Amino acid sequence: xxxxxxxxxxxxxxxxxxxxxxxxxxxxxxxxxxxxxxxxxxxxxxxxxxxxxxxxxxxxxxxxxxxxxxxxxxxxxxxxxxxxxxxxxxxxxxxxxxxxxxxxxxxxxxxxxxxxxxxxxxxxxxxxxxxxxxxxxxxxxxxxxxxxxxxxxxxxxxxxxxxxxxxxxxxxxxxxxxxxxxxxxxxxxxxxxxxxxxxxxxxxxxxxxxxxxxxxxxxxxxxxxxxxxxxxxxxxxxxxxxxxxxxxxxxxxxxxxxxxxxxxxxxxxxxxxxxxxxxxxxxxxxxxxxxxxxxxxxxxxxxxxxxxxxxxxxxxxxxxxxxxxxxxxxxxxxxxxxxxxxxxxxxxxxxxxxxxxxxxxxxxxxxxxxxxxxxxxxxxxxxxxxxxxxxxxxxxxxxxxxxxxxxxxxxxxxxxxxxxxxxxxxxxxxxxxxxxxxxxxxxxxxxxxxxxxxxxxxxxxxxxxxxxxxxxxxxxxxxxxxxxxxxxxxxxxxxxxxxxxxxxxxxxxxxxxxxxxxxxxxxxxxxxxxxxxxxxxxxxxxxxxxxxxxxxxxxxxxxxxxxxxxxxxxxxxxxxxxxxxxxxxxxxxxxxxxxxxxxxxxxxxxxxxxxxxxxxxxxxxxxxxxxxxxxxxxxxxxxxxxxxxxxxxxxxxxxxxxxxxxxxxxxxxxxxxxxxxxxxxxxxxxxxxxxxxxxxxxxxxxxxxxxxxxxxxxxxxxxxxxxxxxxxxxxxxxxxxxxxxxxxxxxxxxxxxxxxxxxxxxxxxxxxxxxxxxxxxxxxxxxxxxxxxxxxxxxxxxxxxxxxxxxxxxxxxxxxxxxxxxxxxxxxxxxx
Numbered sequence: 001x002x003x004x005x006x007x008x009x010x011x012x013x014x015x016x017x018x019x020x021x022x023x024x025x026x027x028x029x030x031x032x033x034x035x036x037x038x039x040x041x042x043x044x045x046x047x048x049x050x051x052x053x054x055x056x057x058x059x060x061x062x063x064x065x066x067x068x069x070x071x072x073x074x075x076x077x078x079x080x081x082x083x084x085x086x087x088x089x090x091x092x093x094x095x096x097x098x099x100x101x102x103x104x105x106x107x108x109x110x111x112x113x114x115x116x117x118x119x120x121x122x123x124x125x126x127x128x129x130x131x132x133x134x135x136x137x138x139x140x141x142x143x144x145x146x147x148x149x150x151x152x153x154x155x156x157x158x159x160x161x162x163x164x165x166x167x168x169x170x171x172x173x174x175x176x177x178x179x180x181x182x183x184x185x186x187x188x189x190x191x192x193x194x195x196x197x198x199x200x201x202x203x204x205x206x207x208x209x210x211x212x213x214x215x216x217x218x219x220x221x222x223x224x225x226x227x228x229x230x231x232x233x234x235x236x237x238x239x240x241x242x243x244x245x246x247x248x249x250x251x252x253x254x255x256x257x258x259x260x261x262x263x264x265x266x267x268x269x270x271x272x273x274x275x276x277x278x279x280x281x282x283x284x285x286x287x288x289x290x291x292x293x294x295x296x297x298x299x300x301x302x303x304x305x306x307x308x309x310x311x312x313x314x315x316x317x318x319x320x321x322x323x324x325x326x327x328x329x330x331x332x333x334x335x336x337x338x339x340x341x342x343x344x345x346x347x348x349x350x351x352x353x354x355x356x357x358x359x360x361x362x363x364x365x366x367x368x369x370x371x372x373x374x375x376x377x378x379x380x381x382x383x384x385x386x387x388x389x390x391x392x393x394x395x396x397x398x399x400x401x402x403x404x405x406x407x408x409x410x411x412x413x414x415x416x417x418x419x420x421x422x423x424x425x426x427x428x429x430x431x432x433x434x435x436x437x438x439x440x441x442x443x444x445x446x447x448x449x450x451x452x453x454x455x456x457x458x459x460x461x462x463x464x465x466x467x468x469x470x471x472x473x474x475x476x477x478x479x480x481x482x483x484x485x486x487x488x489x490x491x492x493x494x495x496x497x498x499x500x501x502x503x504x505x506x507x508x509x510x511x512x513x514x515x516x517x518x519x520x521x522x523x524x525x526x527x528x529x530x531x532x533x534x535x536x537x538x539x540x541x542x543x544x545x546x547x548x549x550x551x552x553x554x555x556x557x558x559x560x561x562x563x564x565x566x567x568x569x570x571x572x573x574x575x576x577x578x579x580x581x582x583x584x585x586x587x588x589x590x591x592x593x594x595x596x597x598x599x600x601x602x603x604x605x606x607x608x609x610x611x612x613x614x615x616x617x618x619x620x621x622x623x624x625x626x627x628x629x630x631x632x633x634x635x636x637x638x639x640x641x642x643x644x645x646x647x648x649x650x651x652x653x654x655x656x657x658x659x660x661x662x663x664x665x666x667x668x669x670x671x672x673x674x675x676x677x678x679x680x681x682x683x684x685x686x687x688x689x690x691x692x693x694x695x696x697x698x699x700x701x702x703x704x705x706x707x708x709x710x711x712x713x714x715x716x717x718x719x720x721x722x723x724x725x726x727x728x729x730x731x732x733x734x735x736x737x738x739x740x741x742x743x744x745x746x747x748x749x750x751x752x753x754x755x756x757x758x759x760x761x762x763x764x765x766x767x768x769x770x771x772x773x774x775x776x777x778x779x780x781x782x783x784x785x786x787x788x789x790x791x792x793x794x795x796x797x798x799x800x801x802x803x804x805x806x807x808x809x810x811x812x813x814x815x816x817x818x819x820x821x822x823x824x825x826x827x828x829x830x831x832x
Contacts, residue, residue, distance in 0.1 A: 024093050024186035026053055030179050031061045031079035038075045040231040043181065046081065046089070057087035062109035062178070076181040077105035077151060082112055083119075083177040088168035091184055095161050097191060097210050099236055102167075103181035104134045105151040112176060119177030120170040120402070126158050126214040130402035131172055140301075151180075155217040155238075156401070157187060157393075159210035185236055188271045192356075196309060199359035200334035206358065208309070214396040215309070219300055221246070221390045223313075224255040225280030235271040243282070243390065248297035248675070253282040258317040258350065265346055265353045277389040278315035278352035283325075284373060284384050295330065295373030295688055296385055303403035305363040306394050310370060313389030315352040316342040327385035330371040331359050333689040342386055352388075358395070368392065371688055500575030500586075506533065507577050507584055511541055520593070521642075525554060525658070530589070538589035539574060543582070554658025558585070561634060561657040569622030571645055571655040587655075591648040595619075595704075596641035599711040599744075606744075609751040610795070611650055612708045613759075613788045618652030619644045620781040623701065626654070627694045627777050633663035635671070635692055639700035640681045640714075641707055663694060680714030680726065685771055695771030698780065702766025705759065706730040711744035731767055734760045752794035758787045 029036045032045035046055055060082040100123055106114030115135035121128040134152055142149045165184060169177035192215070195205040221243040222228050228240035244250055259279045264270055284296055302308060310331055319325055322344045329337040336357045346353050361368060372385035394401060502510075510531035511518055521528045526545040533539055562573040577584040595615050597604045607615065619639075626634040636643075637659040645655050659676050670691040675682070683699035686692055703714055706726055714726040723729045733742050739760040740753065762783045768774045775783075 024096070024098075024184075026091055026182065026184040028053070028089070028182040028184075029076050029079065030181055031063065031081040036075040038073050039237065041237070043076060046182075051092070053089060053091045055081075055087070055089055057083065057085065059083040059087055060109075060112070062107075062112065064107040064109065073103065073105075073151070073181065076103060077107075080105070080107070080109070080114070080178045080180045082109070082114075083169045083171060086168060086170045087177075088166050089182065091165040091167075093160055093163060093165050093184070093186070095163060097157060097159050097187040097189065098165060099183070099185045099187045100128075100156045100158070100165075100167065101181075101183035101185075102128070102154045102156075102179055103151065103183075104137075104154070104178070105180045106134045106138070106178075112178075114178050116175070117178055118172040118175040120172070121177075122166075122168040122170065123156065123158055123214070124160065124162075124166055125399055126156075126396060127400045127402045128154065128156055128214075128216070130400075131404050132402075157192070157210060157215040157217075161211065183237075187236065188268075190268050191271065192309075196356040196358050197336065199331045199336045199357050208356075208358070208395075214399075214401055216394040216396075216401045217391070218302060218308070218394050219246070219390065219392040222277050222280065223387045223389050224253075224282040225257075225276070228274060228276060232276065233274045235274070240274075240277060240389070243298060246298045246300055248299055252285055253296045254285040256281050256283055256317050261350045262315060262317075262352060263350065265351045269353060272354055273313050273352075273389055275352065277313055279317075279388075281315065281317055281386050281388040283318075283386050295371035295684075296387070297369060297371045297687075298390070300368045300370075300392060301366060302361055302368045302392070303394065304361055304366050306397060306401075306403070307358055307360050308368055309393040309395060310336075310357045310359070310368075311354055311391040311393070312357070312370075312387060313352070313354045313391075314342045314346065314386065315388050316346060316349050316386065317388075318349075319343055320349045325384045325386055327372055327374055329357075330369070330688060331357055332361065332365075332369055333371075333691070334359065354389075369690070373688075502533075502575050502577040502584070502586060504577055504579040504582055504584075507531070507541060507543075507582075507586075510539065514543065531586070533586075538591070540587040540589050542585045542587065544584070557660055558657045561660050565626070565629070565634070565657075567622060567625045567629070568651070569618045569625065569653050571653045588647075590645035590653065590655075592646035592650055594642045595644040595646060595652065596707075598646070599641065599707065600713070606711075606746045607650075609747050609755075610788070610791060613755075613784065613791060614650065615644065615646065615652040616705060616708060617781065617784045617788060619654055619704070620701065620777060620784055622652070622654035623697055624777040624781050626660075627663070627697070633694060635661050635663055635694055636697050636700075637661055637692065638677050638681075639697050639704060640678050641704055644704070661692060683771070685769070693771050694777065695774045698766050698774045698777060699771070701777070701780065702763045702774075703727050705763035705766065706734075709739065709744065709756075709759065709763070710742050711746065727767060731764060734764045752791060755787045755790040755794065758783065758790065762787070 027041055027043040029043040029045045033047035034045050035048075036043045036045075044050070046053075047061075062080045062082050064078055064080075102121065104114075106117075108114070116133075118131050118133050120130050121132065137152050138149050141152065167182065167184075169179060171177045192208060192210060194207060194209065196208050198204045198206050220238060220240050222240040223243045225242070227242050228238075230237040230239045233240065247253070257280050262275055262278050264275075282296060312329070316325065320343075322341055324343065326339055326341050328335060329340055336359075337355075343349060345355075359368075370390065372387055374385070508514065510533050511529040514527075514529060518529045518531070519527050520530050520540065526543045529541045529543065531539045531541040559573075559576075562570075566572070571590065572588045574586045574588060576586065592598070593602075593604065596602075598607045598611075623636060623639065626636055634657075636654065636657065638656060639654075643654060643656045645653050647653065661671055661673060664671050670693045672690060673692050675687050675690055677683075677686075677696075677700070681700040681703045683696040685699075686696040703726065707714055710726060710730055712726060715724060716726070717724055730739065730742060733739050737757075740756060743751075743756065762775075762780060765773075765775050766780065
């Protein structure tokens with residue numbers, strides 16, 4: 001009998017809890033006097049009288065034609081309530097935590113165009129939005145999602161202590177506010193933990209209470225699975241989107257499924273996320289596109305100067321033992337968790353749970369990164385990563401969740417923000433008008449002079465395309481080497497002229513009207529042709545596709561770089577053509593093509609060990625000049641064997657500076673920038689942190705060195721799993737001091753073990769996990785020259801005694817520079 005009593009008591013408690021929650025749920029169809037069914041739920045018109053909610057001002061009832069493409073909420077979006085003055089809804093509720101959703105579907109009604117509205121929204125004392133314009137929000141969302149969005153749903157969580165929830169709409173002066181639908185749903189008490197993990201704090205937890213802070217939902221994603229409709233999540237009716245469009249590289253991960261036996265580690269977690277979120281996951285991929293040690297990454301646009309709660313949902317779907325999948329979690333390029341084992345934390349396989357982390361985004365940043373993965377070169381088990389679901393919440397500051405975007409995007413994930421007052425605006429307008437008039441007059445006179453020197457045949461450029469007038473690109477008074485070059489003409493005004501201005505007719509003649517048989521290579525920008533100018537002089541002609549803006553920034557960067565750089569081991573720019581919407585650059589011709597074409601896959605003559613060393617030394621000299629030849633140095637950012645070209649004498653020169661960046665300022669250690677480069681060569685530290693340094697070039701050059709030894713592609717998916725990635729595979733052999741086992745068979749008998757050993761050590765040091773442990777390009781160059789000397793001594797077939805370092809005046813590298821020390825010597829050299 002006692003058991004039955006306990007069962008009935010428990011049932012009463014559960015039912016009362018359900019009744020309590022549903023008794024505190026409000027679904028309001030704004031601007032309507034009738035009830036509607038939408039999303040599998042019944043919505044009440046806000047004109048209906050109720051003891052539980054009231055509207056203090058009727059405002060204006062607006063209606064529209066049936067909504068196309070909004071099958072879920074279409075019936076709700078046919079009406080809206082418009083407010084010319086501050087107005088509010090009052091809800092009588094029990095104390096507790098609540099989820100609020102505001103639905104906006106802009107349409108025109110009479111003299112009101114919802115796309116032109118601007119207003120604030122308050123929930124009790126919490127400001128939700130400020131100067132909110134739905135049309136701008138829709139445009140921003142559509143741009144970030146690469147899809148057409150027609151409505152916006154804003155979701156918030158807050159605590160209500162006074163049994164009353166007031167949602168107020170406050171129009172900006174001269175404008176109006178509107179809303180199509182409202183949801184108020186009581187949230188479970190345990191929906192947010194009282195303490196959460198702080199990122200980069202070694203396990204420190206900080207308190208979180210909704211009585212102190214409001215929360216806005218920014219993203220809710222079903223990782224590795226399809227979107228989840230709101231009616232499939234019947235605890236809080238939350239839609240879950242697919243994560244694919246936020247991934248830095250979809251190919252970095254693969255999807256796994258398990259639709260049976262998945263359960264929550266605690267019954268209290270059932271309202272945190274629907275079970276179907278935990279039935280799919282992304283794990284790290286080992287395909288040909290991305291290297292195993294790289295992280296699986298997601299990037300999200302966010303509002304600057306707020307704290308963000310990142311909720312990660314986990315469920316181990318594959319391994320039934322611990323230590324099979326161990327990884328690190330990085331948030332905003334900082335370590336959130338190390339040695340993370342989902343099986344251990346959940347207490348078993350198919351057990352669903354979540355972890356929360358909090359981190360701040362500064363005023364200068366408008367993106368949040370999440371990255372999972374090992375920071376190791378090993379391919380053993382325990383180097384994988386897994387994620388089932390993800391939510392990102394913005395936390396209020398001083399009672400405010402609103403952000404007004406007055407920002408200029410720098411293109412690298414950074415922004416500059418400015419909030420001008422009316423005086424500043426008026427002054428700026430006055431100055432702007434004066435500036436525009438001045439620039440217009442000067443531009444007119446300049447263009448008139450320029451056109452006098454050109455054929456007046458340039459047609460109107462299509463959108464997104466703007467030819468560069470390269471003959472007046474940059475002033476330079478300091479580069480003595482450049483001024484002596486016959487390719488550079490310097491006038492009395494100290495304007496640096498980038499070589500010769502070719503006519504389009506000359507370019508067509510040089511390439512036989514862009515004959516495809518003369519194409520030497522292609523890229524995102526277009527094609528590179530072999531050309532002939534001035535009675536037989538060969539050149540390389542790079543032509544951007546005139547109907548595409550792709551590669552335009554890279555062209556501009558290459559022009560900027562080559563206008564400053566002149567070096568024997570950098571490919572020279574001869575001239576350009578910018579007629580008739582064309583963008584064409586003309587370079588010196590490199591008769592022997594790319595270094596890669598002489599290593600494998602092309603049928604070109606193979607290179608001897610000496611020729612390979614010479615090529616590496618030449619490329620290293622070019623990179624060393626880039627890193628040290630300017631005040632801040634230049635980072636190439638795309639070092640690979642296809643960008644190392646060989647002239648008729650097999651002299652190596654670095655090419656393709658379209659991704660190059662100026663190095664960090666003196667008071668900075670790195671350049672924060674979006675990740676660009678080529679997979680297989682990309683520095684994993686740069687990939688993870690988006691912090692570019694000269695050591696990123698050093699890493700890529702280390703991959704080139706192993707490519708020179710092994711003469712195989714850096715990524716080859718046709719090989720066994722442990723050989724797909726050249727850097728990983730060759731590095732394992734090098735660490736075993738057995739690099740000769742994987743050397744190109746074509747080199748058999750053409751090298752000495754001493755030179756090969758030192759060469760492998762250089763490559764190994766270049767591939768150090770952390771940039772600070774890699775040598776500089778100057779040190780790499782010094783060591784390569786030493787390797788060449790060892791080889792030349794070997795080729796002289798001198799007496800074995802002649803190979804001693806002292807006989808040749810060499811110093812043993814193991815003791816001369818710390819980067820070349822053997823591991824045993826590093827250990828033994830540590831102080832006791």
